[in-house]
Amino acid sequence: MSGKGELLRLVALGHAESRAELARHSGLAPSSVSLRVEELIEAGLLQEEGSGLSTGGRRPRRLKLAPNAGLLAVADLGSHHARLGLVDLAGTPLAVVEHPCDIGAGAAATLDWLAGRLTELVAAGGAGLPVRGVGVGVPGPVDPAGGTVISPSRMPGWNEYPVAAHMARRFDVPVLVENDANLMAAGEHLAWPGCDNLMVLKVGTGIGCGIIAGGRLHRGRGAAGDISHVRVRADRSVMCSCGHSDCLEAYASGAALMAALAGQGIEIGHPADIAALAADGVPQATNLVRGAGRLIGDVLTALVNFFNPDAVVIGGSLSAAEQLIAAVRGAVYERCLPLATRDLKIDVTRAGPNAAILGAGSLLRDIVLSGDWIEEAAARP
Amino acid sequence: MSGKGELLRLVALGHAESRAELARHSGLAPSSVSLRVEELIEAGLLQEEGSGLSTGGRRPRRLKLAPNAGLLAVADLGSHHARLGLVDLAGTPLAVVEHPCDIGAGAAATLDWLAGRLTELVAAGGAGLPVRGVGVGVPGPVDPAGGTVISPSRMPGWNEYPVAAHMARRFDVPVLVENDANLMAAGEHLAWPGCDNLMVLKVGTGIGCGIIAGGRLHRGRGAAGDISHVRVRADRSVMCSCGHSDCLEAYASGAALMAALAGQGIEIGHPADIAALAADGVPQATNLVRGAGRLIGDVLTALVNFFNPDAVVIGGSLSAAEQLIAAVRGAVYERCLPLATRDLKIDVTRAGPNAAILGAGSLLRDIVLSGDWIEEAAARP
DNA sequence: CGGACAAAGTTCGATTCCGAATGAAGTCGG
DNA sequence: CCGACTTCATTCGGAATCGAACTTTGTCCG
Incomplete structure (x- = not known):
């Protein structure tokens, strides 16, 4: 039933690489883990990759996220630049590009432009994989509940604009909107x-x-x-x-x-x-x-x-x-x-210029992997 | 199997007063809640108390923590005073007393004195109920892991002293040691x-x-x-x-x-x-x-x-x-x-002078109600 | 090289847990 | 005062989960 997302998350975060580790870290019984891993492999979300090193007994069969599990499309908007990235569900950046971008053109125009660039990026480097989530970092305060920008001094015309709703209309997947420094913090957290x-x-x-x-x-x-x-x-x-x-x-x-x-x-x-x-x-x-x-x-x-x-x-x-x-x-x-x-x-x-991209990927992954599309995907052939 | 502590906690925190509410807030099925509540009542930890108000349907049968489920003995040490309290598992203070107390007498002497006063308090106002946990607030930094005081400027002779271990030796229950301002914050949190x-x-x-x-x-x-x-x-x-x-x-x-x-x-x-x-x-x-x-x-x-x-x-x-x-x-x-x-x-x-006592009770309750004595108590007749 | 040991993963019976249906208790409106 | 509707709690069959035993696959050491 439930809990498959948790297993995926443990693998994605690198906290577990084998069924045994999954059992230890998830609190589930080894037998349940085996069953669910089987389903996740069936569904094409997980994948076995050789075996790991023995620690005195049988070698673990290493698990990793299937590359075609999907991707996350994220962007870090600055005052004059936008850094866009494609990240897999494990948090590894697959492609990062930077565009000049005038955020002063207004929210709707900028977001439409951004959606276009993200779509291009997915088409070019996404290998036809499905986009599971979209993340946007903005240089101003964000209302975490509504996904709207609030009182942004550097972003004229953005006040109260429903950024999350706008992007959700374009992509029909979960959307994360967050302050840029917060994304950076989330990215650094991975590196510390x-x-x-x-x-x-x-x-x-x-x-x-x-x-x-x-x-x-x-x-x-x-x-x-x-x-x-x-x-x-x-x-x-x-x-x-x-x-x-x-x-x-x-x-x-x-x-x-x-x-x-x-x-x-x-x-x-x-x-x-x-x-x-x-x-x-x-x-x-x-x-x-x-x-x-x-x-x-x-x-x-x-x-x-x-x-x-x-x-x-x-x-x-x-x-x-x-x-x-x-x-x-x-x-x-x-x-x-x-x-x-x-x-x-x-x-x-430590995370470098991609910190915000990595952080957006990390936060977005937690949202995406707690969604219920996983159960649905596992139910299909 | 497990989860009984969670149910008790929901009742203790006041988040749930009926089986239906427990089911809603715990995520468990109503049937499971019924079974477990039955066991908890058997064990004397929960108790039915009349019925609540109807909201358009059958009236809920109100649940509350059994008074004899146990108590928590907590103390807030100041530089010259000690405030001791007896709190039930719901967080309600049953008795609060204040003693003059010279913390400069050293850790071991002060804690022995404190253990004596707490024992008296339990004997006087505890109605023979079992003590499930002990909490101590100290006016200095505390190492959360070890339950020891660290570099306390106001507490000469206490540096690195294993306060938690000392009290655990005297009471053989879980012991919480925490900074006094932190306890106060936990107490206020309940009131906001x-x-x-x-x-x-x-x-x-x-x-x-x-x-x-x-x-x-x-x-x-x-x-x-x-x-x-x-x-x-x-x-x-x-x-x-x-x-x-x-x-x-x-x-x-x-x-x-x-x-x-x-x-x-x-x-x-x-x-x-x-x-x-x-x-x-x-x-x-x-x-x-x-x-x-x-x-x-x-x-x-x-x-x-x-x-x-x-x-x-x-x-x-x-x-x-x-x-x-x-x-x-x-x-x-x-x-x-x-x-x-x-x-x-x-x-x-808002919590007033008892803030630290209430906070200690709250933090301690979370520790105590996640212990496994609950399962054991429910297993016994 | 072979046997003791260790860890990973699987099988299978027993148990737990869920969830829909049911019963119980009560409100509301005509 | 009666019937439709709500909400609370319980019953019971089926499904998911657990956990102990077992198989597999390896290390280590004499």
Whole structure:
């Protein structure tokens, strides 16, 4: 009856590779596992692949997800770029492409465009496999219940737009809509085994933060992880677009650093260039980057004491600047409680630029594999 | 076979009062529920109590936990007081007493003393019922795995002491050891239905914070919720016992306010007296309390943006000072993002002084009702 | 090389669990 | 006051699940 999705999930997550492991991790009897695995193989969702290594007895017959079980189509929308990916149910990216994309064109237009690109991608790299789910990351707060964007400062014309419903109309599969930093956090979570409490910072044009608490994404009321409008100690006073003064974002975001560099006669086109300049040892850049790291670190001290994570992970285009990481480390280690920094890891992204794609795949898989199409598929010949 | 604990839990939590409701909430078939409820009644753990109100059909036969199912003995240790409670498996406190208690006497001596008082309490108010679990709250960080206290600044001689093991030796039942603010958070969580993301502040001699994230207690690596050593913006510089300057605790804790009052010639014995003075309109007290609230609120702004809770709950002896609550509200509502403060509640404790007792009962119940003594008890005549 | 041992997977009888049908108890409207 | 309708709880046959014993396939060691 039920429970087949759970077995698929265990295999997909890499938690089990044999019937015996499935039995151990799922709590089901070995006999039941055998039966259900048989059905899943019949249905073409699982597949046997040789045998594993013996641990003193008979070798396990390794199981893996059948490649034709289906795919997930996911996208990470940025302010000016969109990164699209095709992911299999195991979470492995099959194809990733990047397009320029103007999110300011409005929700409906952008989503229609996105649906078109995703369809192309599936046609090109999907090998005719069925799409089981669609995921969209957006650079703004998301109402987790309705799949709508709420009060997005970077996304004019998107407020309250039913993103999930729009995409569901185009694809007729489960749709995940999530904040981009949250997707990134979910992606990093995969890369930090054993770390079930994470803070994942995205330092690019803006500053975002995704939170993993107790192994699960923490959404709060939908806006959790906003650290860009925390007040910082500054010697001068700068207004932020949010209406308050001295927000972190106004000093330490890529946008702020670009403006500061421009004030010193250095014009660049993208926040990533700042990291490049800093790597080249351009004094103005290293100085700014170090200052930004210091400010971010100061803000983090309070949050680290409060949240007590296993690791603080820093991604986004500015994470390539070593001086920034070093400055964050310095501030946190100096000012936090020893109990909070003991064993605390502060490091740059492990999942890399695909973090959000991987995270979307991971979250979407949990949705898709708990759906009831599995039972139906297993019932058919 | 299994699942009886789950049924008991649903009844104990008040989520189900009839067999039909149990079936709905547990996902089991009505027939299975009937059988198992029968066994639980046989075993004396459940009990029928008249019938409930009809909703258009046959009246449900109301179920409740049998009074003789057992009790939980819990204690909340403070620096100078210990509050002990007897709680039934439904979470209702049957008896609460307070003793003076010097935690500085050392772990073993204090715990032996505590075990004695708990035994007395059970003998006096326990009606001969079996104790199913013991819970202890301590004013310091707790390693959730081992049930040991770690690096407790207020508890000399307790470092690494195996509190859980000590109490288990005395009572031979499951033992819960937890930080006092965490217990308080668990207690408040019961009083804030629908709020699964809570920050619960305890403002007394010190400042602590318990966190409910996604409906569960967030422990982090064991030290989560420490907000007392966040740096605040101050016009002067004060050293804190932690070795840094300008910690929140050094300005806004009951201890700091008492010291400040003493400096103005007002000697009091307990932080609760500050709230009393403030209620009386003593200018020095109201001024200090308002300043403390402002500082706490400033610290909270960052945390509220980050964590995005449903509610911020303020307890502890200083929560009786209305000026403090008002100042916290003012700071948070003024400086936080609208998205974070929209629908955010900032209020004083609903669970009152027994919050920690109730919380300990709640957490302990989950442990006790997942134990296997239930199956054994149901197997016996 | 052969036998003791270990682990993976399967078979099969016994048990548990589900679910539709049934009975029980009660509300509502005419 | 009676019949249609709701909801709660139980009965009972059939299906799913378990678990112990067993087979298969391997390692390890004398």
